[in-house]
Amino acid sequence: MKSILKFLFKLLVVASCIMILLIGGLEINKYLTDYSKEAEQKRELYEIRLKLIEEVDTNYRILKSIVPKWNRFYAELSLKRDRDTVQHKEIEPKDFLIVHQQLFHFNHEIDKIESHKWETYKYKISDLGKYQDTEDLMQWRQEKSHMITKTYILQEQLMYDLEELNKASHDILAFSNSKIYTDNTNIQYNFEYKKFYYYLNKVDKSIYNLLKHQYADNLNHLIRTSSELRNRYRNILLEKEYYKLETQKENAVDTISIALQKCMAQKKNNGINMNNFKYYTKQKDDQLLVLLKKQDSTHKISKQSRTELVDNVNTCLKDLKLQDVAAYYISIQLDDYDYIIKTPDIEIIEKTKNNETYTFQLQYFYRNQVIEEFFVDNIWYPKE
Incomplete structure (x- = not known):
């Protein structure tokens, strides 16, 4: 009799375990299904x-x-x-x-x-x-x-x-x-x-x-x-700045970029011809975006020269003594997918495999801005 009761008890324990596993499995499956639907x-x-x-x-x-x-x-x-x-x-x-x-x-x-x-x-x-x-x-x-x-x-x-x-x-x-x-x-x-x-x-x-x-x-x-959308539209803003750089007729147009070009021409830059670069700057609050683009990609630049180049740009910017600028976001494009990046938080000297690395770092220049600024009041009241 005792052996029968013992057997029944074991059977009950096994059945309970199976029931718990089944219920647990159903709950896990429900959770995964809900998670999948939510995603x-x-x-x-x-x-x-x-x-x-x-x-x-x-x-x-x-x-x-x-x-x-x-x-x-x-x-x-x-x-x-x-x-x-x-x-x-x-x-x-x-x-x-x-x-x-x-x-x-x-x-x-x-x-x-x-x-x-x-x-x-x-x-x-x-x-x-x-x-x-x-x-x-x-x-x-x-x-x-x-x-x-x-x-x-x-x-x-x-x-x-x-x-x-x-x-x-x-x-x-x-x-x-x-x-x-x-x-x-x-x-x-x-x-x-x-x-x-x-x-x-x-x-x-x-x-x-x-x-x-x-x-x-x-x-x-x-x-x-959405952080994904913020990154996407800041990239669009940055692409528009690069488009302005690429389409400007002169190597330097704005006041700061002209001064920067003159300063860089006086640097040795390890033999790099700085007349072969286009310059573009944009100021937002106390931050300055600085874009340079090498127009001839035939001559490769060594790592040492790359370091010297970005250091010289940074030095020239400081020598300009722009009183209302506290941070510089520098990007020097040497070739497709080849950028030297220097921001207040990071410096990238090596060639990048894609654009995401440099665009993400330069995004911080825009802070909370995600669309182009448009001030309707500046044009709304007609001028004589």
Whole structure:
């Protein structure tokens, strides 16, 4: 009897162990499945966020491109050549032909503004929420209901107001071409005239608001919430600086780079011809980005010469005694994928295998900046 009880006890223990293993296995499998779903969800969020950023950025560039012409257009219609008054010139009906043609151009450009990615984004966010309501999703829903939504609503309002402005301009032209004038015609003309300036001011304010706040705030918010996106867009900023370096007609253009070029020409540099380099600098706050590019890649430079070269650049910069500069970010491009890097935190002398090493180190020059700076107030009020 005792042996039977002992056997049953062992059987119970074994069964319990098997049960524990099964339950544990199921829990582990559930955890791995949930982890996999969350990882997939994060990747999908990243992809739709990236597409939304690209759309907002494109719309931003479209609006920035028309601002100079819009400023001149508004100034020609404004009595005091500024936006602090609602007074406008008394324009003859016949002169509205030119006005109407200009408005047609603005309408054509603003029609390029899109919202397809925004619509896809809203659908995707709702669709992803069916599986798991993560913290990321809740954050994105807040964005959808506040900042980004406001921007796209303002875009739609701008397009509507511009269309109404075009209609008013067209009607004024029609009245001016009419051979029959009645009291009703004059009343209707005055109504369309007031309507024209009403929508002119609305369009003007919408353009300013989108450029001053909406687009930049949205892009900064969308990009800064992801370290991967921050790195990506800082790289884009750096690539644009290199493009400016490569496309400048002279070896040195800005004041600091010209002074640096003269200083480097006086150094021995171990026989390196410094006239064969292009120079470019950009200052941001108390930091200076310094880019040099060797235009002839036929002659290789030894490690000793590379060290001497970057040391001489650093010495020349200090000799310039730039009082408002506290940190230098130096990049000397010798060939494709061959850069000498010196920042306040690191120095890379050896040839790099790819661009990631140097771009990552130079990113710190931009600090929290992730998009190109654009100061609409500098161009908004037309100058005489």
